[in-house]
Amino acid sequence: MIKKFAIVLMFCAGLIFTGCGKKEAFNDDLTTIQQRGELIVGVKTDTKPFGYYDEKRNLIGYDIDLAKYIAKALLGSEKRVKFVPVTPSNRIMKLESKEVDVLIATMSVTNQRKQIVNFSTPYYMAGQAMLVRENSNVTSLKSLAGKSVIIVFGSTSEKNIRDNVPGVVILGYRTYPEAFAALKAKKADAMIADDTILWGYALSDKTVKLLPERYSQEPYAVAFRKSEESKKLETKLDIVINTMISSRQLEKLQKKWGIFNP
Ligand code: GLU
Numbered sequence: 402m403i404k405k406f407a408i409v410l411m412f413c414a415g416l417i418f419t420g421c422g423k424k425e426a427f428n429d430d431l432t433t434i435q436q437r438g439e440l441i442v443g444v445k446t447d448t449k450p451f452g453y454y455d456e457k458r459n460l461i462g463y464d465i466d467l468a469k470y471i472a473k474a475l476l477g478s479e480k481r482v483k484f485v486p487v488t489p490s491n492r493i494m495k496l497e498s499k500e501v502d503v504l505i506a507t508m509s510v511t512n513q514r515k516q517i518v519n520f521s522t523p524y525y526m527a528g529q530a531m532l533v534r535e536n537s538n539v540t541s542l543k544s545l546a547g548k549s550v551i552i553v554f555g556s557t558s559e560k561n562i563r564d565n566v567p568g569v570v571i572l573g574y575r576t577y578p579e580a581f582a583a584l585k586a587k588k589a590d591a592m593i594a595d596d597t598i599l600w601g602y603a604l605s606d607k608t609v610k611l612l613p614e615r616y617s618q619e620p621y622a623v624a625f626r627k628s629e630e631s632k633k634l635e636t637k638l639d640i641v642i643n644t645m646i647s648s649r650q651l652e653k654l655q656k657k658w659g660i661f662n663p
Pocket of ligand 1 (some may be wrong): 489506507508509553555556557558594595619
């Protein structure tokens with residue numbers, strides 16, 4: 402009887418120790434995702450062709466495909482991903498508050514952002530450009546002095562325009578469709594944003610045109626919380642992205658979404 406009791410006691414102690422070990426591993430982001438069986442990704446839902454809804458309300462785009470690919474690499478199925486809509490001004494907050502595991506949201510790597518979040522290897526290169534109405538006499542960033550420009554709050558173009566064109570009147574919007582509607586409604590002289598985002602508008606609407614100049618380089622990357630817990634996840638995703646680059650899988654995705662620019 403005593404022997405039996407001792408065996409049960411040892412078994413329980415073993416469980417407690419294993420439990421302790423598990424608790425430590427549970428704090429790690431990659432393990433948390435694997436135990437949950439789902440990757441939670443902050444994505445854009447208004448940014449064609451990166452993250453947007455089609456006519457059937459399916460969320461599609463290049464960032465969406467990339468997130469599915471990563472879910473498959475981590476969890477064995479591209480269905481094991483949940484999307485949470487984010488905007489440029491709330492995405493870091495949603496990452497920090499752990500509402501999402503990572504951001505795949507047309508987010509450019511900048512030195513300022515690197516103080517707050519970590520980034521993966523870039524998975525796309527965009528550049529800022531300007532969209533104007535068809536008959537506009539605005540031809541460059543400089544010609545905007547004394548005029549007005551539309552930006553989306555929290556985007557790199559907001560910072561760029563504030564730093565480089567003193568005296569310009571800035572109108573900020575929360576989303577790209579709202580910003581574009583404001584340009585169409587003549588609320589300002591131009592709209593500045595990433596070329597990849599503006600292309601979609603320029604291609605589908607002949608009352609606007611995209612100017613040829615590019616004002617920045619915008620390397621898009623996956624963003625992680627700046628913490629010890631995310632290190633393993635970062636390493637894993639960098640391997641996935643680098644393999645996608647070397648196997649030209651990423652190029653294939655870019656061609657699929659019409660954003661391949663060699
Ligand atoms: N890539 C730019 C940025 O990270 C603009 C696109 C966006 O607003 O997400 O700010």
